[in-house]
Amino acid sequence: MMGVMSNAATAVSPQVSPQEDFGWTLGVLVRNYQNASNEAIGEFPHGARGYQVLVAVVSGEQPNQLALAQHLGIDRTVMTYLVDDFVKAGLVERQLNPADRRARIVVATDAGLAVLADLQQRVAEAEGAVLGTLADDERELFRSLLRRVACHAPVATEHELGACEAVEQMLGDSAPRQ
Amino acid sequence: MMGVMSNAATAVSPQVSPQEDFGWTLGVLVRNYQNASNEAIGEFPHGARGYQVLVAVVSGEQPNQLALAQHLGIDRTVMTYLVDDFVKAGLVERQLNPADRRARIVVATDAGLAVLADLQQRVAEAEGAVLGTLADDERELFRSLLRRVACHAPVATEHELGACEAVEQMLGDSAPRQ
DNA sequence: CGATATGTGTTGCTCTACAGATCATCTTAC
DNA sequence: GTAAGATGATCTGTAGAGCAACACATATCG
Secondary structure, three states: OOOOOHHHHHOHHHOOOOHHHHHHHHHHHHHHHHHHHHHHHOOOOHHOOOOOHHHHHHHHOOOHHHHHHHHOOHHHHHHHHHHHHHOOOOOOEEOOOEEEEEOOOEEEEEHHHHHHHHHHHHHHHHHHHOOOOOHHHHHHHHHHHHHHHHHHHOOOOOOOHHHHHHHHHHOOOOOEEE | OOOOOOHHHHOOOOOOOOOHHHHHHHHHHHHHHHHHHHHHOOOOOHHHHHHHHHHHHHHHHOOHHHHHHHHHOHHHHHHHHHHHHHHHOEEEEEEEEEEEEEEEEEOOOOOOOOOHHHHHHHHHHHHHHHOOOOOOHHHHHHHHHHHHHHHHOOOOOOOOOOOHHHHHOOOOOOOOOO
């Protein structure tokens, strides 16, 4: 059954148009978004990634570092020096959780909140530029579909939380949507 | 250190729901896609990235390494050892371009085509799993919007080609650029 | 109390991205 | 035809980030 025949071109020639490839289009979008948002946020500690962390810190229910890492899909050992740099920049604080003194609750400072509010505007503009082709209703549609896809969370890796379950857990299920 | 205490909520409190954040949902989707496709393609040389390269090799008009790198948004120095590993695996060949002996044309071997045809099926299944929430017409809609967004190509970086222009160029739009 | 699990931090390895230099070749100017 | 610059590929060195393993403090369960 498995034979690598020599005239494969005639047999199972994969007919691909690169613009049809989901992975490619996805990659293009991600690069565009990263370029645009990185440019928009300037010298923020860890670029677009750092911005995402700060967003998660503010959005969540005073999450600890592990929750942040799982939420953003980055390694928890990375979160250590990521938060370190944020603390150095005065954007967040590590607070002790009296209920669990192992955990460090990450909380945004006033400065962090102010910076974030500013950045969010710029990033929103960058997003607008990336989605520039789409009409307003199409953008909303795209965002909506994207949100549903992201929250679907197939959870390929077994030990990892589904993305939106982690969100709901972090939010304490207190932010009903739509 | 400055006395940063937390009456932060009074300031310009950015109210974000993480599920609303475009960057976050995009990141979740990308991770899901990478996990799923990486699992689907198994021990292929460079994972999902390598798969993309092979797709581009087959889809394009016998592109050289630079065209591949620009198309996929990866550095040209990376493409060198990427193609190296593909050659070692017998998936592609470097052919000399008689018209320009500096350039190496990357061509898929029969084995490469056969492997790609197999992989495309698996990756398609992985994509299906990632987009599992959406109904069929919604998937097509999502792909279509994604394609339009990707091909819009805001080209934030100045010296880089727009993505789809690079595609068209590679696909034989032989008109010179600029 | 003891055993195990969890949150965090540290160290070391690896992969990849990126910038710069080098070499070969093509193109253009003279 | 030769010189000078541009282009494609490769190599080198550096930095960022993921990953695994270990260490430490604390929490939980027997």
